[in-house]
Amino acid sequence: MSLLSLSHRERCLLSLFVLLVLAAVVGPALPASGLGAAPFADTHAWRGLPNAMDVLSNLPFAAIGIWGLRWLHWLDRANEEAQDAAPLPQAAFQPPVNSLDCAWMFFAGLILTAAGSAFYHLEPDSMRLAADRAGMAVAFAGLVGFAVCERVSSRAGWPAAWFTLVGGLLAAAICHATGNALPWVLVQFGGMALIAALALTKPMNGAIGLKLGWVIFFYMxxxxFELADHAIFEATQQFVSGHSLKHLTAALAALPVLHALQAMERQTLRHNPGAAAVTA
Incomplete structure (x- = not known):
């Protein structure tokens, strides 16, 4: 595939990725300690579980991840039923394959995020933080890929997801090994800047309807909540910290992806009403 065959949006996306790589390579090192890595506010244990609320507040990530994977499995089976039932001259509804692949990555990443974040908050240190970020990188890559499928092109979504995944894993490893947090900052905030820009663009033909505005809202x-960790902990009489609320709120950012899968479900059932029996 040559550059001339790329659409305008695909060329813009490629340019952004090149700029992020250059910034990570030639940019000044950003010490991890400069990111405000203060101790978390809530260190209370519960039934022998250290930092209990910051650990347990990761459960919604796992719950939504499992829910999303189950829904995707149903969509795969329902689409197979629809294809088998449709006469050859009639084209059954075809869910966008790359969007579904990115959704699989996203929801699997949510489960990994829950595991990595719980592992980190049990006993925070640099190695456990790298594990936490690795899980986040998988979920973030799936989200970026899904957004690119919706607003740039379906063919660009899967490469964008893999680029973000590799970049995120490398950034987490570099931060752990060298203490330079710049690559991770570029992955996290550069990726969210991309999603914000995509939210302002018109969806492509055949887009399912991922509500990127809600993703950005819950992320912000x-x-x-993360920045107000200690303030919220004191304001609530040490009942809940801002960091625990951060986990709960960040998990809600997965709801727009679930809503997009619901749109796929409705289209599948519209083309094959008997597919609902698959879930029985």
Whole structure:
């Protein structure tokens, strides 16, 4: 595939990825300690579980991840039923394959995020933080890929997801090995800047309807809770910390992806009403 065959949006996406790589390579090192890595506010244990609320508040990531994977499995089976039932001259509804692949990555990443974040908050240190970020990188890659499928092109979504995944894993490893957090910052905030830009563009033909505005809203709210960790802990009489609320709110950012899968479900059932029996 040559550059001339790329659409305008695909060329813009490629340019952004090249700029992010260059910034990570030639940019000044950003010490991890400069990111405000203060101790978490809530260190209370519960039934022998250290930092209990910051650990247990990761459960929604796992719950939504399992829910999403189950839904995707149903969609795969329902689409197979629809294809088998449709006469050859009639084209059954075809869910966008790359979007579904990115959704599989996203929901699997949510489960890995729950495991990695719980592992980190049990006993925070640099190695466990790298594991936490590795899980986040998988979920974030799936989300970026899904958004690119919706707003750039279906063929660009899967490469964008893999680029983000590899970049995220490398950034987490570099931060752990060298203490330079710049690559991770570029992955996290560069990726969210991309999603914000895509939210302002018109969806492509055949897009399912991923509501990127809600993703950004929940992400920003989670960041606000994170920054107000200690203040919220004191304001609630040490009942809940901002960091625990950050986990709960960040998990809600997966709901727009679930809503998009619901749109796929409705289209599948519209083309094959008997597919509902698959879930029985």
């Amino acid at each position: 709210l989670a960041k606000m």
